[in-house]
Amino acid sequence: MTDAADASTPDPTPNAYPVPKPSDGDDPRFTLGLSIDVARILEAAGYPKFSSIDFVDLNKALFGFLYGPRQAPPTEEDTSR
Numbered sequence: 001m002t003d004a005a006d007a008s009t010p011d012p013t014p015n016a017y018p019v020p021k022p023s024d025g026d027d028p029r030f031t032l033g034l035s036i037d038v039a040r041i042l043e044a045a046g047y048p049k050f051s052s053i054d055f056v057d058l059n060k061a062l063f064g065f066l067y068g069p070r071q072a073p074p075t076e077e078d079t080s081r
Contacts, residue, residue, distance in 0.1 A: 021067045030066065035059045 021027070039050045039058055050058065 017065060018067050018069065027067075030063065035062060038062060 035055065035058060039055060043049055
């Protein structure tokens with residue numbers, strides 16, 4: 001675990017994600033098996049078992065993390081709502 005001083009130090013390594021979407025829109029690495037593996041890892045770590053709709057949401061979130069646009073950190077205005 002890091003302390004507060006470490007958390008405020010900028011990471012000199014550039015982000016690896018999101019990755020570019022393939023030009024044809026199909027990435028053979030993004031499979032049902034990948035999402036199932038992520039769900040199993042979360043369940044093994046003590047998170048609740050996935051329902052069907054949870055799995056759909058996980059798949060969308062994983063896709064967004066892998067290929068989605070990087071979002072700016074929330075502003076003070078965003079957090080006060």
